[in-house]
Amino acid sequence: MAIRRTSRCRVRWVRVLAGLAGVAALASGCGQGSPGSPGQVDIGAALPHLGDLPDGYRVGDDGGCGQITLENADEGLVRLLELGAPTPPRICKREISRAWSQRDDSEPPLVLAETVEWKDPQVAAQAFASLPDVARWTNGTSLTPIGRPAGMGDESETYTSTTALVGGQPDGAATAIAWREDAVTGLVIVAGIDGGRAEPLARRLAGVMLTRLRDPSEPTDAKLDDRTVALDDPALDVAVWWLGERWTSPVDGSVFELASSSALAPPGSGPGSRAEIQYVPEGSVGGGGITVAMWRTADWTAFAGTRLGTLAFDPPCGQTRTVSHSEGSARLITIAGGGDTDPAAGCGSASGASRSWAVATLGQDVVTVDLPPCLACVAPVPSSGPIDTPDGVIAVLQSLERRPGP
Numbered sequence: 001m002a003i004r005r006t007s008r009c010r011v012r013w014v015r016v017l018a019g020l021a022g023v024a025a026l027a028s029g030c031g032q033g034s035p036g037s038p039g040q041v042d043i044g045a046a047l048p049h050l051g052d053l054p055d056g057y058r059v060g061d062d063g064g065c066g067q068i069t070l071e072n073a074d075e076g077l078v079r080l081l082e083l084g085a086p087t088p089p090r091i092c093k094r095e096i097s098r099a100w101s102q103r104d105d106s107e108p109p110l111v112l113a114e115t116v117e118w119k120d121p122q123v124a125a126q127a128f129a130s131l132p133d134v135a136r137w138t139n140g141t142s143l144t145p146i147g148r149p150a151g152m153g154d155e156s157e158t159y160t161s162t163t164a165l166v167g168g169q170p171d172g173a174a175t176a177i178a179w180r181e182d183a184v185t186g187l188v189i190v191a192g193i194d195g196g197r198a199e200p201l202a203r204r205l206a207g208v209m210l211t212r213l214r215d216p217s218e219p220t221d222a223k224l225d226d227r228t229v230a231l232d233d234p235a236l237d238v239a240v241w242w243l244g245e246r247w248t249s250p251v252d253g254s255v256f257e258l259a260s261s262s263a264l265a266p267p268g269s270g271p272g273s274r275a276e277i278q279y280v281p282e283g284s285v286g287g288g289g290i291t292v293a294m295w296r297t298a299d300w301t302a303f304a305g306t307r308l309g310t311l312a313f314d315p316p317c318g319q320t321r322t323v324s325h326s327e328g329s330a331r332l333i334t335i336a337g338g339g340d341t342d343p344a345a346g347c348g349s350a351s352g353a354s355r356s357w358a359v360a361t362l363g364q365d366v367v368t369v370d371l372p373p374c375l376a377c378v379a380p381v382p383s384s385g386p387i388d389t390p391d392g393v394i395a396v397l398q399s400l401e402r403r404p405g406p
Contacts, residue, residue, distance in 0.1 A: 060095030084119035109192035330360030
């Protein structure tokens with residue numbers, strides 16, 4: 001079947017390729033060729049997204065679109081790249097991993113998918129014949145063909161592996177389906193569950209990829225937004241207090257947007273806060289942000305007994321006051337001066353630097369706003385804006401609302 005060519009870029013939530021030797025990231029992150037280039041197929045739009053899997057998954061950082069280059073390529077791959085000269089093959093890949101702490105046996109911890117557009121169908125056919133070598137280079141997984149075509153595209157094959165990186169461990173079992181259609185090859189790897197469950201899912205996702213490649217008309221922007229996935233974990237055992245997905249500070253009108261969230265859901269899974277939310281200034285990629293963390297009371301009590309907890313809750317040179325909230329109260333802590341937190345040294349000079357944070361009891365849990373994450377962080381810093389002032393932290397605290405549960 002002919003692949004529909006397109007000049008539209010539909011994938012907006014794209015992560016930069018990380019840790020992939022020999023792949024040059026494209027500035028646009030778009031999977032289609034530029035006007036006049038040999039390829040005009042939107043191979044990025046073909047990749048699986050969060051809507052293709054059950055709730056509880058998030059997009060990994062090792063993904064995006066780029067060009068395959070000769071850097072660190074072995075002899076076989078070098079020959080393929082030379083056949084495609086002068087235009088390097090374009091690759092798009094995506095990693096989708098399980099974010100929720102609990103899953104049933106049919107839900108894999110990890111799904112990897114990639115599409116590559118080669119110079120022409122002849123080069124693509126040679127690449128497909130060497131697909132285990134290509135895959136080992138593009139994603140680090142060793143694949144073994146089992147001689148069972150998947151019955152899709154111009155050609156296809158089923159593979160198994162025992163080298164998938166699952167949960168930080170390099171020896172995970174996986175099943176993969178690869179296909180070629182025209183000048184494009186595709187691969188989807190389902191890792192961390194047994195082959196009897198992995199193969200049907202890999203086949204379904206491979207079929208979805210081919211359907212989108214032939215007709216990339218489905219927008220996928222919203223289906224790559226995983227910023228609140230961790231907060232929806234049914235096993236999360238604290239209430240979530242947040243500012244919504246977008247918040248305007250009443251102090252100066254600056255706008256902040258939700259950047260990410262994380263959670264430790266299983267009981268006893270680790271010390272510290274159970275959930276954390278990061279906000280950044282609208283249009284920013286970092287800096288001058290807001291961190292809201294939720295703690296079980298017992299976990300906060302344990303943390304407060306540590307050196308960092310004691311220093312953060314009652315610093316020697318800090319000024320504290322009580323701040324009200326409709327669901328409880330908070331302790332606002334501010335350190336001002338030149339950065340010396342030793343009372344014997346005069347608690348620092350009047351440099352204008354300061355740092356403020358808050359510890360609140362809201363309902364049954366403890367909520368912190370911009371709590372210093374390290375001993376050296378319990379010190380004044382140059383302000384990056386009104387949000388870092390006592391009034392800014394109070395505005396954040398008093399704007400926190402309980403997020404409805406899943």
